[in-house]
């Protein structure tokens with residue numbers, strides 16, 4: 001069952017769908033991705049996906065793996081670009097987003113290894129700017145991103161675009177916000193072990209995608225979701241820039257939607 005948008009959802013400046021559970025959202029988003037892969041494949045075309053890490057997209061990846069196994073969904077025509085990676089970070093480390101993607105998706109489907117792109121956390125810092133330019137060029141050479149999957153951090157980050165990231169920012173090295181490092185502390189067995197920096201696609205890189213799907217689950221995300229969707233467009237909340245995208249969609253579970261006006265009004 002979904003909570004239907006009503007008069008209060010006019011405060012929402014990004015199209016937003018609220019479903020009961022994270023599972024329902026994930027199955028719906030996985031279906032959209034699978035349909036896109038098949039539709040582009042039926043015309044002999046590649047499908048370029050922008051992918052995210054973290055707890056939020058895990059069930060989407062599980063469902064895509066299930067569709068690959070049970071329904072013959074092929075990723076042979078899929079090219080992927082991941083949003084970000086900690087810096088420094090070796091790909092075999094426990095917290096590596098390279099490792100995360102292999103374990104949750106790439107090792108379990110038929111994607112061609114040469115079609116997978118994830119920022120490299122092992123570079124010499126002096127090589128990062130040129131590497132980031134090449135990452136941007138590779139996205140363009142692939143034809144641009146058809147669908148970008150996003151989570152959101154409690155700072156409002158998309159990718160690792162922390163507060164202060166401009167609308168025109170591109171792939172670059174960024175310093176992580178304190179709150180982001182606190183939220184990652186348990187993964188690293190303590191905040192002091194969390195890297196201080198990351199390589200991330202920019203806000204501008206993300207907004208170039210033809211379709212953007214942001215998912216958020218749980219009460220911890222409710223305040224920042226309300227700011228991103230109902231508040232002003234501001235570099236203080238990078239996700240608020242989605243309000244300026246013509247084809248962005250936000251999917252929430254009930255807990256993440258709790259601070260939206262439509263959920264707060266007692267008579268709705």
Ligand code: PGA
Pocket residue numbers: 053054055056057151152153154157158159
């Ligand atoms: P999460 O992270 O999916 O683990 O909540 C989201 C993010 O920080 O972008």
